[in-house]
Amino acid sequence: IVEWRASHILVKNRSLAEELFKKIQKGARFEQLAKEYSTCPSKSKGGDLGWFGTGQMVKPFEEAVKKMGRGRASKPVSTQFGYHIIKKTGER
Numbered sequence: 001i002v003e004w005r006a007s008h009i010l011v012k013n014r015s016l017a018e019e020l021f022k023k024i025q026k027g028a029r030f031e032q033l034a035k036e037y038s039t040c041p042s043k044s045k046g047g048d049l050g051w052f053g054t055g056q057m058v059k060p061f062e063e064a065v066k067k068m069g070r071g072r073a074s075k076p077v078s079t080q081f082g083y084h085i086i087k088k089t090g091e092r
Contacts, residue, residue, distance in 0.1 A: 004065045005090035007047035009033055010040040010082050017076035017083035024073045030087050039082065047087070061086065 007030065011017050020033050031046030042049050054062065061084060064077045068088040076083040 003051045003053045003092050004088060005051050006049050006065050007031070007034060007045075007087045007089055008040065008042065008049060008061075009038045009047055009085045011037055012039065012082045014076060014078070014083050017085055021073065021075055021085050024085065030073060030085075048089070051090070051092075 009017075009020055009030070011020070016037070020028075020037060023033060024030055034043050034047030037043075038047055040047070049057075056062075057065070058079045058081070060077055060079050064074050064084075064086055065088055068074055068086065070088050070090065072088060074084070074086040076085055078084075
C-alpha cells in the first residue's frame with residue numbers, strides 16, 4: 001500500500017468527538033456530520049481529504065488510518081489540530 005484515502009470530522013473537544021462517534025455507530029451519515037460539525041475546510045466535501053501517502057498527514061492521524069479497516073470510522077484521534085474521527089475510504 002502506497003497511499004490511503006480518508007475523510008475526517010475535526011472538532012476542538014473530546015466530548016463532542018465522542019458524541020459524534022456514537023452517532024456514527026448508531027447509523028448517522030459520516031458525510032452529513034462532517035458538513036455540520038467539522039472545523040476543517042474539507043467539510044464542504046463531507047470530510048474527504050483525498051489520497052495521501054506516508055508523511056503527508058500528522059503521525060497520529062496516519063497511524064490510525066494504517067490500522068483501520070476500509071469503510072470504518074475511528075474512535076476520536078487526538079492531534080495538535082483537535083480531535084479527528086477518521087473514515088478510511090481507500091488504499092492503493
